[in-house]
Amino acid sequence: MYDVNYHRAGSLQEALKLLKDADDGKFLAGGQTLIPAMKTRLAAPSDLIDLSHIAELKGISAAGRTVTIGAGTTHAEVAASADLRALCPALTHLANLIGDPHVRHMGTIGGSLANNDPAADYPAAILALAATVVTDRREIAAEDFFTGLFETALEEDEIITAVRFEAPAKAGYAKFPNPASRYAMTAVFVASDGNAVRAAVTGAGDDGVFRCAEVEAALDTDFSPSGLDGVRVPADALMTDIHASADYRASLVVAMAKCAVTMANG
Amino acid sequence: MTEISMSVNGKEVSGTVEGRTLLVHFLREALGLTGTHVGCDTSQCGACTIHMDGRSVKSCSILAVQADGARILTIEGLAEGDALHPVQAAFKEHHGLQCGFCTPGMIMAATDMIRRHPEGLTEATVREELEGNICRCTGYHNIVKAILAASEAMGAGAARAA
Ligand SMILES: Cc1cc2nc3c(=O)[nH]c(=O)nc-3n(C[C@H](O)[C@H](O)[C@H](O)COP(=O)(O)OP(=O)(O)OC[C@H]3O[C@@H](n4cnc5c(N)ncnc54)[C@H](O)[C@@H]3O)c2cc1C
Ligand code: FES
Ligand code: FES
Numbered sequence: 207m208y209d210v211n212y213h214r215a216g217s218l219q220e221a222l223k224l225l226k227d228a229d230d231g232k233f234l235a236g237g238q239t240l241i242p243a244m245k246t247r248l249a250a251p252s253d254l255i256d257l258s259h260i261a262e263l264k265g266i267s268a269a270g271r272t273v274t275i276g277a278g279t280t281h282a283e284v285a286a287s288a289d290l291r292a293l294c295p296a297l298t299h300l301a302n303l304i305g306d307p308h309v310r311h312m313g314t315i316g317g318s319l320a321n322n323d324p325a326a327d328y329p330a331a332i333l334a335l336a337a338t339v340v341t342d343r344r345e346i347a348a349e350d351f352f353t354g355l356f357e358t359a360l361e362e363d364e365i366i367t368a369v370r371f372e373a374p375a376k377a378g379y380a381k382f383p384n385p386a387s388r389y390a391m392t393a394v395f396v397a398s399d400g401n402a403v404r405a406a407v408t409g410a411g412d413d414g415v416f417r418c419a420e421v422e423a424a425l426d427t428d429f430s431p432s433g434l435d436g437v438r439v440p441a442d443a444l445m446t447d448i449h450a451s452a453d454y455r456a457s458l459v460v461a462m463a464k465c466a467v468t469m470a471n472g
Numbered sequence: 473m474t475e476i477s478m479s480v481n482g483k484e485v486s487g488t489v490e491g492r493t494l495l496v497h498f499l500r501e502a503l504g505l506t507g508t509h510v511g512c513d514t515s516q517c518g519a520c521t522i523h524m525d526g527r528s529v530k531s532c533s534i535l536a537v538q539a540d541g542a543r544i545l546t547i548e549g550l551a552e553g554d555a556l557h558p559v560q561a562a563f564k565e566h567h568g569l570q571c572g573f574c575t576p577g578m579i580m581a582a583t584d585m586i587r588r589h590p591e592g593l594t595e596a597t598v599r600e601e602l603e604g605n606i607c608r609c610t611g612y613h614n615i616v617k618a619i620l621a622a623s624e625a626m627g628a629g630a631a632r633a634a
Contacts, residue, residue, distance in 0.1 A: 210491040212474065212537040234538075241533045242515050244492075254491070256538060282527070306604025307584065308518065311527040312534070388603065 207244045211253040218262065218342050218365060221255050225363050228253035233365060235278060235317035238309050263316065263367060266290055271373040274340075277316025277366040285310060294335075296377035296395065296469065300327050303381050305388060316366040319351070322358050322414060324445070325389035329415040331379065333406035334395040337371035355414050375400040376429070378469030380462040382409075384449055391449055392458035394421070396466040398429055405463060410444050410455040421463045430471065431464040476540040480505070481549030489536045496520045498536035499546060507547040507576045511606070518605030521577035522546045528584035530604070547576035550583070559583050559622040568618035570609035581605045582619045586626060593623045 211228070215221035225231040232251035234240055235258060243249040257263060263278030266287050273293055275284065284290060284301035291298045304310055304318075304327050318328045319339060332339070332348045339346045342365045351359050360366070374397040381393035390409030397404050403425040408415045424437045439459045444452035477486035480503060487502045499505045499522070511519030513532055520532040523545040550557035559582045562568065569575045585593065585601045598616045607615060 207492040207494075212491045212535060214540075237535070237538065238515065238533060241535065245513070254535075258538075306518070307581065307588075307601055308521055308528045308530045308604045309515070311524075311529050 208247065208250045210244070210251060212256065213253060214256045214259055217260060218367070221257055221260065221365060222342065222363060224253070224255045228255070231255055233257050233320075235314040235320075236280065236312035238305070238313040239317060239321050239323070257316075257365065258314075268293055268373075272370065273373055274368050274370045275315055276368050277319075278314050279316075281305070281310035281313050281315070281318075282307070284315060293373035294371075294377055296379045296397075296466075297331055297335075299469070300331055300379045300381075300395070303327060303379075303383070303388075315369060319369070320358060320360060320366055322352055322356055323389070324355050324411065324414040325384070325387075325391070325409040327379075327381065327390060327393060327408065330390075330393055330395040330406040330408035332369060332371075333415055333417060334397045334404045335371040335374060335377070336397075336404060337369050339366055340368040340370060341366050352415050357414075372399070374398060376470040376472075378466035378471075380465030380469065382458050382462055384409075392455050392462055394418070394459060394462040394466045396421070396425065396463060396470055398425070398470065402426065403429060405466075407459050407462075410459055412443050412445050416443070418459060418463070421459065425463075425467065429467060431467050434460055434464050434467070474537055474540075476537055478539050478542050478544055480544045481546060487536075491535065491537060493536045494532055495522075495524075495534040495536045495539050495544075496531035498539075499531060499544070505546050505548050509573055509576055511573065511577075516604075516606065517574070517577070518581060519574050519577040521580040521605065523580060523584060526587075528581055545580075547579060550579065557583070558625050559586070559619070562618040562622035562625065563615070566614050566618040566621055568610065568615045574605060574607040574609075578602075578605050578607065578615055582622065585619065586623045589623070593620055595620065 213224045229252040231253035234254040234256045264276045267274050281301045281304045337348045339351045377397040379395045382391050384391045392410040395406050405418050405421040420439050439456045441452040441456040444455045446452045473488045509519040511517035515533045522531045598619050
């Protein structure tokens with residue numbers, strides 16, 4: 207790792223100022239993606255601005271069915287939240303499937319979303335829940351937030367402060383983990399507000415997370431695993447790599463969607 | 473260079489580190505606490521698992537400066553004098569190790585796991601929770617046995633591990 211200047215921010219204002227004053231600064235949250243990337247010199251920022259001591263980025267709150275999760279909330283905190291489990295158990299289940307217990311103790315929802323790894327778990331939930339990504343300066347709809355592989359709508363110096371969504375009537379998440387990395391080889395989050403169904407797929411798309419029209423249409427008619435019988439998802443825009451072909455991923459999308467619906471129906 | 477201080481195994485320590493110094497290197501090289509191992513150095517194997525502020529973390533994936541002001545517990549801090557911690561004793565009793573390289577990380581993962589499951593552990597939960605700790609020798613069976621036995625032995629006293 208190249209050497210780096212470390213700064214600990216106590217507030218959003220301070221973090222923004224520290225980044226502005228840095229040559230090539232980067233925000234640091236749990237460090238579970240950024241530190242490994244710096245160790246392999248894939249990332250080499252001049253300065254790190256640690257956000258993990260900013261109190262206003264932490265915690266989960268619910269007002270009625272509106273849920274707000276602070277960007278600095280760890281995967282372990284999301285997984286263990288009884289409030290959240292009551293409102294959206296699919297999301298606590300998802301958080302508990304990320305990496306391993308030690309990674310979950312450090313990694314944060316804000317870091318995961320800002321990173322937008324095409325095989326990460328949270329992007330599927332955020333897109334299927336039609337969540338809002340709240341930053342230090344604006345609110346961004348999930349639909350507009352994810353813009354490609356490791357790309358988001360965030361400005362260089364923009365800080366995610368929270369994620370907000372309406373708890374769905376029903377939701378489920380199913381992940382086929384890569385047996386080595388445990389990231390999603392294909393995973394599907396389905397959410398229903400009682401009228402329309404949204405289904406988002408991670409780990410499979412050539413361009414990162416996406417909503418799957420074929421799965422949504424089938425589930426709009428019949429929100430059950432058998433409603434997905436015979437549904438085919440085109441493989442054109444899916445990923446082929448050493449782990450799986452696009453065709454295999456296309457069939458995994460349907461298989462995982464069935465498992466997700468089963469979970470959603472409890 | 474930055475001046476940092478933290479509590480390690482109940483003692484206040486301080487040192488001067490580069491921004492890029494990893495916590496595991498601070499523990500091993502500056503403090504001589506070589507019980508914490510570096511296996512993969514890529515966040516996968518868990519040999520470097522320690523507790524920071526009461527939660528298990530991979531010390532190869534944390535900068536020493538991030539731990540400034542924190543409370544750290546390493547494998548060296550578990551035993552009380554000559555009395556092994558119940559998890560250490562269970563690993564010995566159930567042959568939960570062969571070469572021993574993964575063992576400090578396994579034990580730190582296990583004490584955290586037992587703390588988070590005061591209701592008790594099942595074999596399936598233990599196996600699932602060991603996701604982040606790799607052992608190249610044992611085939612895991614005796615590690616799982618040892619953790620289940622320790623969790624049982626610690627019973628309601630599970631909070632002690634924290
Ligand atoms: C062994 C291992 C297994 C893993 N398995 C999985 C898995 O199965 N599924 C999965 O989804 N992920 C997995 N991860 C990744 C993990 O979820 C990370 O925690 C996450 O991707 C990044 O979050 P972080 O808080 O650690 O961010 P960091 O690593 O600190 O930062 C990541 C990026 O986000 C930026 N950033 C952080 N916070 C903010 C913010 N509030 N506003 C703006 N930008 C910000 C940083 O500048 C950086 O560019 C794994 C990681 C490891 C090491
Ligand atoms: S050395 Fe830290 S996870 Fe392998
Ligand atoms: S005992 Fe040798 S690696 Fe686990």
